[in-house]
Amino acid sequence: MRRSVSIAGLVLVVTSAVAYANPELLRLQTDDKQWVMPGKDYSATRFSTLNQITKDNVKNLRPAWTFSTGTLRGHEGAPLVVGSTMYVHTSFPNNVFALELNGPDVGRIKWRYLPKQDPSVQAVACCDNVNRGLSYADGKIFLSQLDGYLVALDAATGREVWKVQNADPKVGATMTSAPHVMKDKVIAGVSGGEFGVRGHVTAYDIKTGQEVWRAYSMGPDEDVRLADDFNAANPHFGRQNQGVATWQGDQWKTGGGTTWGWYAFDPSLNLMYYGTGNPSTWNPTQRPGDNKWSMTIFARDVDTGKAKWGYQMTPWDAWDYDGVNEMILADLTIGGKPVKAVVHFDRNGFAYTLDRTNGTLLVAEKFDPDVNWATHIDKQTGRPVEVAAMRTQAGTNSQGVCPAALGSKDQQPAAYSPQTKLFYVPTNHVCMDYEPFEVKYTAGQPYVGATLRMFPGPGGHMGAFIAWDAANGKIVWSNKEQFSAWSGALVTASDVAFYGTLEGYLKAVDAKTGKELWKFKTPSGIIGNPMTYIGPDGKQYVAVLSGVRLGGNRPGGRPRGRYRGARRGRRVQEAGRIHQPGWRVDRVLTPLSDPRARRGRRARPRRARASAAVFWRKRCPSPWPSHSSSP
């Protein structure tokens, strides 16, 4: 279906969609010409049936046009494409741009939304002021701002439709994750576990912004919103009152378990799936107990928020292995039986395959063989069998713990191809020494924090891009990466998988074998997620955000000590600076499948900055048309 390309046409979509948000999204998520939600579809597969770009012609991919977002910092997430408009988000201050995809004006800014946020919220945010993107439904674009506001914008005009406060930066809570629309609700999570924020997910009515329900990660059962039959199929995972009983005193009130990951939704079960983050405070000695329901995969009824089941992966976390990573829904065959599965690659280094109807644990295996904090997951109890020497504890410096706190994989979402039945997973391969009782100091008070010192895992590399068989818990192939693979993955029906690297390469590999088919150097590191769509010209495009702030707390980020190898990455970042202070070229890259089609188009720079042009001559041997916009 070719979407109407004019503004008027878009308005038409808006008006016709108003009363049918659920059918609309059900339809749009399967329309691979567009990309309307963060994970591509409700199952968050990041799989597209598009097949114009093939193993044979991917080598011809060329940049079609680029767009500078005009903000610094890391750019996570992916743009959306709805109709003939691309919606691009930025890091703080979370600007949103609607870009024209049609005609000679490709890349023209249709509208922009420049939220005014108190800059002091940047001090509250944990790990670079990222934003993981937007969602679309009902003619609206949904944005989570760092300052805790959830905003609905008119997709046609950028006008604010409603705005609600979901998180309060005054108590350390911020928002970095993408909002997720399920049926007629937009679900928002919260960041800020390190400040003792009690994590929650909240559903808002997409039309009004009215809160429908809120469910906390710990506390009394009514706060956690447990269904009466919660964990009925797996009572050993814990049932009632665990959100208080597995904590000491009133510690659950500041218990963490924030919810800043990627969610999935199964319309037939009416269940949404997401993970909760690490317990707070960070120091395990100060919070003995399982600390439920931190580090938990939850399945909730999307209408009531009631939890059908919950499975805690890392009880009494001592490593900061947040459980927030993406949930991917896939129908697998395990032991000869068809299973409706949810697959999750956790920071703790284990890949979990569960029956998504009731939470039963089916497969839990290491997706990095060097994971050493636990030997395995006991299938009977569902608990990890820990290696005592690797548990961080009072008076002990735990040496060589793998993975490091950033996990065998962080938020960068994997992709699943129903054709190959494989998951494509960008991973980290970084270990750490952990001194949990170093005294830190903030706002004039000492506190007990941890110093962790990270270094490449065995083999000397820091990441990999792997193909994973979730039915059997096995790595099928693995490509080593020098640095952590901190970009999301994309896989298409032509069995081509895409991902980005911290050095700035966008890579395409053969989904069956892992063989590298193509790579392209972008001006900064890639921590965004590649996506694909069909342009109004009928051609398949791939787009990705490039832009990473090095020197923060990304792996390979601060070139110091044994991370010196990352200096190359830093040069890239510096090269990206143009002459205005505090300005760096971060851009969406949109390569084309077919060079002939490119010749037929007139994607030319509209207002290329002289300084940017200097940059391209110096740093990029094959300059491509570049848009520049300053908000």
Add this chain to the structure above:
Amino acid sequence: MSFAMAFALLVAVEVLFAGGAAAQGRTNQFRVCADPNNLPYSNDKLEGFENKLAELIAKELGAFPTYTWWPDRRGFIRNTLRANLCDVVMGVPNGYDQVRWTRPYYRSTYVFVSARNGGFRVRSWDDSALRNARIGVVAATPPADAMIKKGLIQNVVSYRLTIDYTTEYPGEIVDHVAAGKIDVAVIWGPVAGYFAKKQSVSLEVVPVPEIPGLSVPLSYEISMGVRKGDRERQTQLDEVLTRREPEIRKILEDYGVPLVEGPLVRKPDEVKRGVVGERYQ
């Protein structure tokens, strides 16, 4: 451009020609990064003891203090000292690995704060009054470890470590002792000493004893911090801190900072492998 504006708002650099510094022949800047709103340490009206110390030390160096204001929270050192917006931060623990630390200029301790006329005048960890007390503790601080060790965690009322200073302030926990909302607070000495003085009811501030076998100490030496590698400035400051010890002590006592006696010795530099990580979400 909004980012630049935001930056300008956040980093208001204030140059102060205090007390006719120029007239006294003080021409160099003593560049300090400090929190604009965090008494008793510092504020942008120069009312904190770290402001007084900065003036004292600047004078000693023939300089005048200039301030870059930044909230002392996550990223404070990264955005100020390491971003070269200043050369000195006035208070960090001795051995704090984000900076190069000077010799310590005071040692303080966690304290019990209780009402003088109440039934909870606690002096030791084994005081039976603690068993029945509502005990205010700032989450993640060392007394939380003590509470676990002493089996008192069920009595704890948690306060947050990082708060919004525009609407809250670290003295709130002391106010709550005075108002009877909690019976005892176990908090960091400089905060306790300063805010206890401001209450209408008389409060008692008693240093906590160290607990043998506890994984963390309950008293800390506080140094100044300079950029890593800025050895010259560190030795210069060490010299001034030694020379002006009596005046420094006087300032601290004026602000009610509970001081622990003992030699003040700079911890040696450490070399460790790997990249130092910050905390992740």
